[in-house]
Amino acid sequence: MDVECRHIVELMQDVREMEIGKWYFAEGSYEGIPLVVSETQWGMANAAATTALAMERFHPCAVISQGTAGGHDPRLHTYDLVIGRQTVNVSAWKTRYRARGEGVDESTMEKLGVFAYDKEKRAFTQEVYHDCDALLFEAAMSLRDTYSFGKAVEGIMGTSDSWNCQIDRILFLHEFYGTAVEEMEGDAVAQICQTYDVPFLSIRVISNTVFEGDRDWDRKVGIACQDYVLRTIQNYVQRMEQTKG
Numbered sequence: 484m485d486v487e488c489r490h491i492v493e494l495m496q497d498v499r500e501m502e503i504g505k506w507y508f509a510e511g512s513y514e515g516i517p518l519v520v521s522e523t524q525w526g527m528a529n530a531a532a533t534t535a536l537a538m539e540r541f542h543p544c545a546v547i548s549q550g551t552a553g554g555h556d557p558r559l560h561t562y563d564l565v566i567g568r569q570t571v572n573v574s575a576w577k578t579r580y581r582a583r584g585e586g587v588d589e590s591t592m593e594k595l596g597v598f599a600y601d602k603e604k605r606a607f608t609q610e611v612y613h614d615c616d617a618l619l620f621e622a623a624m625s626l627r628d629t630y631s632f633g634k635a636v637e638g639i640m641g642t643s644d645s646w647n648c649q650i651d652r653i654l655f656l657h658e659f660y661g662t663a664v665e666e667m668e669g670d671a672v673a674q675i676c677q678t679y680d681v682p683f684l685s686i687r688v689i690s691n692t693v694f695e696g697d698r699d700w701d702r703k704v705g706i707a708c709q710d711y712v713l714r715t716i717q718n719y720v721q722r723m724e725q726t727k728g
Contacts, residue, residue, distance in 0.1 A: 554692030638663025
């Protein structure tokens with residue numbers, strides 16, 4: 484959404500805005516670092532499409548999926564930041580057969596996963612979790628003490644085209660998948676990044692959590708996340724240069 488990316492665009496230099504397909508992109512630089520921002524819109528299909536378009540048009544050296552998220556971990560609060568060591572599609576599952584009238588039993592669900600290209604096997608393979616890039620992860624995690632709006636922690640990002648507001652449902656997903664938050668784009672972006680063999684990381688700020696009651700989500704949290712993402716980008720570029728040196 485606009486509140487999840489506009490702050491970064493406003494801080495960029497030499498910005499060139501464009502529409503590819505029907506999606507918004509902004510190309511420019513931040514502190515001398517070439518940067519492209521994509522406003523993916525909601526949902527996994529949009530996120531996957533814009534990521535694939537970005538790969539073909541801009542050939543990025545790394546991708547960060549960032550924005551807001553709803554809390555899954557009861558220990559986390561609004562404004563806490565989660566750095567994703569993994570992403571998972573929490574709507575990719577399989578249930579066992581039950582006859583009519585036997586009810587719904589989520590306890591027998593199996594994690595199904597999604598398909599992405601495996602460069603080692605040279606084929607599309609089914610995976611439940613997508614790991615982040617180690618260097619990107621280290622660049623983000625090393626900045627945790629600079630985040631002053633709440634805690635900055637590592638966690639698993641849950642992605643689906645769902646918006647869960649029932650505490651028991653959220654606790655089930657948290658326990659079943661190990662998720663810290665839920666959002667609607669991250670794992671789809673990770674899937675495309677793996678297919679293109681491009682380093683990926685997801686960073687999300689908690690805009691609302693049902694464990695704090697039935698509240699509207701806080702739209703101001705996006706700025707805190709975007710500032711952290713920009714610092715992560717700078718740190719990542721420095722680490723890349725050190726690695727090359």
